[in-house]
Amino acid sequence: MQVEVRVFCGLEKCIPGARFGQPLTVEMPDGTTGYGLLEILNIPRENAFSLLVNGAHQDFNEVLAEGDRVSIFPPVGGG
């Protein structure tokens, strides 16, 4: 299945050629979880904090679905 992934705030440095915020189409096996996606993208677990799937927070242990818009962030804050 395919998901559309965006990474931010330096996580893009883990992925050769990637740029922050640019959508990446990732092909992965059915049943892949958030953590599984991190492995595919070579992003260390400890660097990723928020997983937004279609705009809502999702646990990294949950399975992703075909066509999901996935966004991955380290801890961020401001305001």
Next chain:
Amino acid sequence: MQRAGEAEDKRRICLRPEGPSYAAARSRTSSSIYEADSVSGRYQHSTFSFERILNEFSEWYISCITIKDSIINQFKILKQRGKFFVDKFMRVNMTTKEISVEPVPDKYAPLGGRALTSQFVLDEVEPTCEPLGPFNKLIFAPGLLSGTNAPSSGRISVGAKSPLTGTIKESNAGGVASQKIANLGYKAIVIEGQPAKGEFYILKITPDGAELLPAGDVAGKGGYETVNMLKEKFGPKAGVIFTGPAGEMLMAGAGIGINDPEGNASRYAGRGGLGAVMGAKGLKAIVIDAPKTFDVPVADKERFRAAAKKFADILLGHPVTGQGLPAYGTNVLMNIINEAGTLPTRNFSSGRFEQANEVGGEKLAEACNARGGKATHACHPGCVMRCSNIFVLPDGRHMGSLEYETAWGFGPNLEISSLDDVGMMNYICNDVGLDTIEAGVTLGVLMEAGAIPFGDGKAAIAALEEVGKGTLFGRIVGSGATFAGKVYGVTRIPAVKGQGIPAYDPRSCRGNGVTYATSTQGADHTAGYAVTANILKVGGFVDPLKDEGQVVLSRNLQIATAAVDSTGLCLFVAFAVLDNPEGLPAVVEMLNAMYGLSLTGDDVVALGQSILKNELEFNRRAGFTKAHDRLPEFFYTEELAPHNTKFALKEEMDELVNF
């Protein structure tokens, strides 16, 4: 992670959620939170109860200071013994041009920052007065820790009755002024009365005293030129607090500017139109000549130094305050707020802007570095979080810091994706003296009206340039979103109590919606920043798309924030303190070491609540009721994409202020 004495702490905390919201919240039982592992020091997800999270909020805050009678008495005794350095209260009468310096009244001795400004405004400003008339008073107050080397403690509170909202107002800023004022021994500077129309003055404060000088050719000048002229005249290290042409022309969207350590006119007590109050007082600027920054004496130097060091380590050790904020600034939020679908776009018509990344923190950091600016910068000396930046315009002018809410207001809110256009609009606001949030919301309303086109950066820049010229259109732009909307018959005006709603849509970040509706300040994101638990997963998680728990969350944050705003600490220390059990004790320890007290968490509620109660009482006397604690109608009737949600809370929010 368990913390020592937790059970005992919980007993002391009175901010127990009550009523249906609490029951609903309890049923949620657990949330994910980001917390340091005590063994590895690594940050990781863990599980916490909702109740625990709320207690964390309350607990931190209260411990900062208390105002129970015994504490007031302790302060009184210490004061009588000459123990306090910051013990002077300056009053400047703009009618008679007299300046008096008196001892700090006993009741104000334990107060600082917002606690002091709000108590003072309640005590001395007639709530029904004309905000731009002679009976309003403008008060500047450093926080309780300002002027020491406590990390990130150089924030200042500015208070008055607001010409924008008609409510009480506390507007909070960085820059160099707070620490300088404290180091000259002033607890507060109060501006009263009113000179003849058209007269403008400079208040010069030095170690030798203060004097009012005619503003001369500084009157009418923009912020950048004002700071440069005054630094040339009074020395390169002078601190300058100023109002721009918008404030001189009494526009309700005007803010009060303060220079940063590099001299850029870029730090603003922006919200609520206090720049117009300063203009109405005929006060163009305050120049502070103080040779010291960190030298306010503390009661126990060694104890204070150790606590300050520990607190700095805590801030630097947390990934948000130690890494994310320094690297990308507050605009690090742009993309996560967009991805969460709560980024107000096209005057709050959508929750997502596909070009948001073009004006986000990562792009900003690249631009700052590429043009010789700074991606990491401290807005005041001694800040270890350094979330400010120095953005450089394409023509080489140094604008100062571009913050998230500004980038949002001039970017997605207007469907503008050019960082340079956004930066130019920020520059104009710094110069003419406008609150960037109010200006952004106003331009969105004017675009909604069709007065200027959505997405047209150059037209937006041209509109802001009209402000300084004082044209009719410029005055509309400078008078705030509510006024501009009425002029054009717009019914979709995103504002509460006359103040524009900032960069988080209340329909999909509902905790902040509650804060916008119920804050004593009008719509104000910092008054109870529920984005933490709604979106950022700092201090717990409360689903941003559901109503459960939002009222309690907002209430506790509002109480906590009122307290933080009294210490001089930047509100952003909360990101680290909420996740580190040693954070709160370090803050308390600094206060105790500084003042020779033995503060505990006992009266946290009394402190934060007392500030809010003062503010609520002022507003009540000014004519505000719970009917004013509502969001504009369209948030209740229009769905927001991508989550297709509406705001629904009404009477439920009335419980918020029942304490």
